Amino acid sequence: MVHPFTAASFNQFLGEHKLMASRCTQCKQTFLPPRAICPNCHSDQMEWVETSGKGTLAAFTSVYVGPTFMNAEGFDRNNPYATGIVELDEGVKISARLTGVDAKNPANIKIGTPMRVEFLDRGEGDAKQTFLAFTPAN
């Protein structure tokens, strides 16, 4: 099956519990989120590569006032959630939800913490969506 370098393909891979990046076959640079055109050499000769799913926490926050779709998941002022940016071992960074950290005590969350990928399946059947998350590796 051909997967164009689109968000839809990326999300389909997430549904299969794979964190996929695109790699430029010309200059060998890796991109996450995937890109159709290399910003480095402007080649469109990309290939999919599965990432290690391992990295470290680069930035984070604990959100007390969220958007409506997170409120619908049960988060609010009294039940904040953590989100952040993880730098993968491949050198690329990605926004993701953070699990396994104490969102109510965000001062205890540490940048540089080794993280591993998790896939959060939400909904059933056609409504199923998979969200990217990371959790402390240890």
Added chain:
Amino acid sequence: MSNRKLGRGVAMVGAGMCKFGAFADKSSRDLFVEAFQEMRASVDQGFDPNVIENIYIGNFSSDLFEHQGHTAPIMADVVGLTPRPATRIEDACASGGVALRQGVMAIASGLYDVVLVGGTERMTKLPTAEVTDTLGAAGDTLFEIPAGFTFPGFYAAMASAYMHKYGMLPEHLMNVAKKNHDNGALNPKAQFGVTIRDWMQQRIQAALKKGKPAPTWKNESDFLHDDAANPMIAYPLRLFDCSPITDGAACVLLVAEERAREFTDTPIHIIGSGQASDAALHDRADLTALRAAHIAAQDAYAMAGVTARDIRIAEVHDCFTIAEIIATEDLGFFEPGTGFKMAEDGVTARDGAQPINTSGGLKSKGHPVGASGVGQAVEVWKQMRGQAGARQVNRDVPLALTHNVGGTGQTAVVHVYERK
């Protein structure tokens, strides 16, 4: 650094804004009419609006905030300027600053001599959660927003990286809030026209009036650490680290330099303009600086033939307290990692060595996102002409700067102003 020059000189000869705030009974067109009328009154020699040839309107999302698209011709119409070309500029919270740049370029190109630049946003009609969703649309809705990021969340994440890299504490951010509320208290157009001390007193009086036990904050710091009074929004950012949801409009009149004296003896020349773009936050090498803002500033300085040292006052994009600290570094006022210390030491205060946000900034003046960039130009107009009233800085201001950011720094636009 680029070596671009304007094709010819551009001068600002009028500037005005409505009061920023929350107005249940005003649409963005009503706000724009007020801003236009104040701009009109500010033109020293007076002028006939018929001389305006072209209109740019900064607006982020009248579509979602008011269910009204196609905003520019509406704004042209309510001030009686159809059939002139009217164009809406959308670059998120930098819409106003980019509209200003379009106006500068339209005149510099030689195509027009007189251009109206406005900005409007009417945000308070929506409930807060939907405002959060709407502002979130300025982020990357495919790869950032599903992670649960909100706009406070993005800047909070930058703050976390900055704290980790430079040893800043959440308490340092409070200095920016205190300063900007002090300045905003002197600005009759500000949404929050009170200092944090006054705010505390108001809360205490309100409690006493209701017969409730009065809060016992010892000082501003005590108040700002109180989870009830200053709740966490996105760690480490609390309510008073965030700019408010605001209704507002602003506008300026730009003319070809050679025609400026028809309008005023004290024109403010726009001598530098820079703009840059960037990827989503996670896709940047450095999470503690905005590359686009740095490049926009370098380009604006180069065009103007000045350096950061020459700038007397600056209105910077303090959508969040951390944003002001990072801005003062991106603009070259301070070394990376030192901005929070400068805020702590009062360097950025109105009477400090490098005054930042004398208007109160977006933090206190309010942040009607599409109007904010134009509102910044209104403040430098007043300060450079000695018309800022109680908040007038205690020095001459021959050179000033505005810095307007869209999203998390996907857009940044910087202008340098000179009173010749």
